[in-house]
Amino acid sequence: MALKVRVWRGKEQGAFTTYEVAREESQTVLDVVVHIQRHLEPSLSFRYACRVGMCGSCAMNVNGVARWTCRTHVSKVVAGDELEIAPLSNLPVIKDLATDMREFFDKWARAKGQFKGSKTRHDDFARVEPASKERLAADAGIECIGCGICYASCDVVSWRPDFLGPAALNRAWTLVNDQRDTQQGERLRAVAGDAGCHACHTQGSCSERCPKQLAPSAAIAGLKRLTGRMAVRGKL
Amino acid sequence: MTTAATQAKLWYAMRISSMVLAVCVLLHIATVIYAVRGGLSAAEILGRTHGNWFFGAFYVVFVVACSVHVPLGLAAIAREWLGVRERMALVFAQVVGLVILLMGLRAVYGVVAG
Numbered sequence: 001m002a003l004k005v006r007v008w009r010g011k012e013q014g015a016f017t018t019y020e021v022a023r024e025e026s027q028t029v030l031d032v033v034v035h036i037q038r039h040l041e042p043s044l045s046f047r048y049a050c051r052v053g054m055c056g057s058c059a060m061n062v063n064g065v066a067r068w069t070c071r072t073h074v075s076k077v078v079a080g081d082e083l084e085i086a087p088l089s090n091l092p093v094i095k096d097l098a099t100d101m102r103e104f105f106d107k108w109a110r111a112k113g114q115f116k117g118s119k120t121r122h123d124d125f126a127r128v129e130p131a132s133k134e135r136l137a138a139d140a141g142i143e144c145i146g147c148g149i150c151y152a153s154c155d156v157v158s159w160r161p162d163f164l165g166p167a168a169l170n171r172a173w174t175l176v177n178d179q180r181d182t183q184q185g186e187r188l189r190a191v192a193g194d195a196g197c198h199a200c201h202t203q204g205s206c207s208e209r210c211p212k213q214l215a216p217s218a219a220i221a222g223l224k225r226l227t228g229r230m231a232v233r234g235k236l
Numbered sequence: 237m238t239t240a241a242t243q244a245k246l247w248y249a250m251r252i253s254s255m256v257l258a259v260c261v262l263l264h265i266a267t268v269i270y271a272v273r274g275g276l277s278a279a280e281i282l283g284r285t286h287g288n289w290f291f292g293a294f295y296v297v298f299v300v301a302c303s304v305h306v307p308l309g310l311a312a313i314a315r316e317w318l319g320v321r322e323r324m325a326l327v328f329a330q331v332v333g334l335v336i337l338l339m340g341l342r343a344v345y346g347v348v349a350g
Binding site for chain 1: 239240241242243244245246247248251312315316317322
């Protein structure tokens, strides 16, 4: 049996081209795209690196849903014998399946996604209680691989392009809960407001689609509660 | 340009007002279900509400919560769906809030004291 694979070709303007790819056992969507590039269409552009769900570079829209293609089996997503593979939504298309991720990562920086500590190598290790509420909250979000699936699945990003998005806010929430970090006030100011956590409608597509089963909507809810409280107390 | 702190406060106001509304709506619906058992007429409604200051206070709270909650929600819709700018959206919200507040309080006054 052969798969009929419709693949986006072009930039923002373009069209789907259909390729026939042999169906294999345990075949992933990334296998299909690699096969097309190696045997049918050498000019097809897309991104991937690790093939094992660590690097977060191979995300694409597969049959309308953003997924990590290296860990998505064709059998799980195929509709009859058809696959439609498109670049991630909410990001400019560079070519074919490769999107421009700059804005996505710039928003991490805008949400103060950088760790900044106060200790030097001469100081002792910080002792963080593993069972503390903050440590557990940070733990829940730190496995993000930056694939952009949540960002591509977020309706609020589509409606308000300046919205920081689930990944950047999830990152901010992990740092808000990092007791070693020294930029807490700046970070809360950066993530509050209508381009930040308060724009989120808690639709939960980010948590639904996150391949690492993280819950950015829970992180955003945490940021809303904290920034709301701080604002009312005049500390934001 | 509204600051992040203002936006956070507005969100907080929306959240608190939604909590108040949740209680108010339940009580309101329970009252409606109870009240319509014997049919609904203006005389019957006014007979129950006229001079009832508990009723009046309850609906004043209800109206105030609406006048906070509804405009903020409409402002969000105006921003996201109609692309209205932040400042315009907040002006729009204030006008809607004021209209709801005045109409609501006038209605409460009408059935309690008018």
